Amino acid sequence: MRLADLALLNAEYDARRAVALVTDLPAKDKKSSTQRVVRAADVEDDPLGGIIAEHLRAGRSGTLEHDGREVFIAVRVPPVRLLLVGAVHISQALAPMAAMLGLDVTVLDPRTAFADPKRFPNVPLLPAWPDDALPAYALDAFTAVALLTHEPRIDDQALVAALRAPCFYIGALGSRKTHARRCERMAEQGFAQGDLDRIHAPIGLDIAAVSPAEIAVSVLAQIVAARRRKPMRAAACLGA
Numbered sequence: 252m253r254l255a256d257l258a259l260l261n262a263e264y265d266a267r268r269a270v271a272l273v274t275d276l277p278a279k280d281k282k283s284s285t286q287r288v289v290r291a292a293d294v295e296d297d298p299l300g301g302i303i304a305e306h307l308r309a310g311r312s313g314t315l316e317h318d319g320r321e322v323f324i325a326v327r328v329p330p331v332r333l334l335l336v337g338a339v340h341i342s343q344a345l346a347p348m349a350a351m352l353g354l355d356v357t358v359l360d361p362r363t364a365f366a367d368p369k370r371f372p373n374v375p376l377l378p379a380w381p382d383d384a385l386p387a388y389a390l391d392a393f394t395a396v397a398l399l400t401h402e403p404r405i406d407d408q409a410l411v412a413a414l415r416a417p418c419f420y421i422g423a424l425g426s427r428k429t430h431a432r433r434c435e436r437m438a439e440q441g442f443a444q445g446d447l448d449r450i451h452a453p454i455g456l457d458i459a460a461v462s463p464a465e466i467a468v469s470v471l472a473q474i475v476a477a478r479r480r481k482p483m484r485a486a487a488c489l490g491a
Contacts, residue, residue: 259288267329269307276321330355336409337400338365345467381408390416395474398423420477422454
C-alpha cells in the first residue's frame with residue numbers, strides 16, 4: 252500500500268468518516284494489483300459506487316467479481332455510538348445490552364442524581380445539558396440517539412442537535428400525543444416535515460413492551476435495523 256493511501260485511510264477514520272480501500276486483484280497472467288482509496292463523500296463518482304456504498308453501509312469487507320475481474324473492498328468505519336439522553340431505568344437496561352453488540356454507549360443527563368456511576372457502572376456519563384455537552388461529543392452519521400427523559404427541557408435540546416446532524420437513528424420516548432406536541436415545538440425551531448419524519452416515535456419496535464428491559468430490547472432492535480438499513484417506520488407527526 253502506498254503511504255499516501257495509508258495516510259488518507261487513517262485521516263478519514265480518525266475523523267469518524269467511512270472509507271474503503273479498493274484492490275483490483277491480479278489476474279492469473281498478471282503479478283501486480285492496483286489500489287485506490289474511496290472516501291464516503293466520493294462514492295458516487297467511483298465506477299463501483301453502488302457496491303462500495305453497500306459495503307460501507309453494512310460495515311463489511313468482501314470480494315466480488317466485476318467486469319471479469321476480482322475486486323476486494325476493504326472497509327473502515329468508525330465505532331457505532333449510542334447516546335442515551337436520560338439516565339433512567341430504560342437506559343440502565345439498554346446500556347449493557349448495547350455494549351454486548353459492540354456499540355459505544357454514553358449516557359447524558361444533567362440531573363446528577365440520575366447520572367450516577369453507581370447506577371451506570373463502566374458507562375461514560377455526561378452530567379451536563381445537551382446544549383453544553385453535544386458540541387464536543389460531535390454527533391455524526393455513525394451515532395444513534397435515544398431520547399428517554401420524557402422531559403422536554405432536556406430532550407428537546409438533544410433533539411435539535413440530532414436533527415441538525417446526520418445521525419443514522421433518532422428515537423424518542425412518549426405517546427403519539429406527546430410526539431405531536433414535540434413535533435410542534437420542533438417546527439417552531441424551523442424543522443420541516445422531512446426532518447421530523449426521521450424521528451422514531453413512539454421509540455422502539457412495536458412488541459407490546461411494558462417493562463424497562465422489554466422497552467430496551469425494542470429500542471435496540473430498532474437501532475440495529477436502522478443501522479442495517481432495513482425499512483423502518485419513522486412515525487409521522489400527528490395532529491394534537
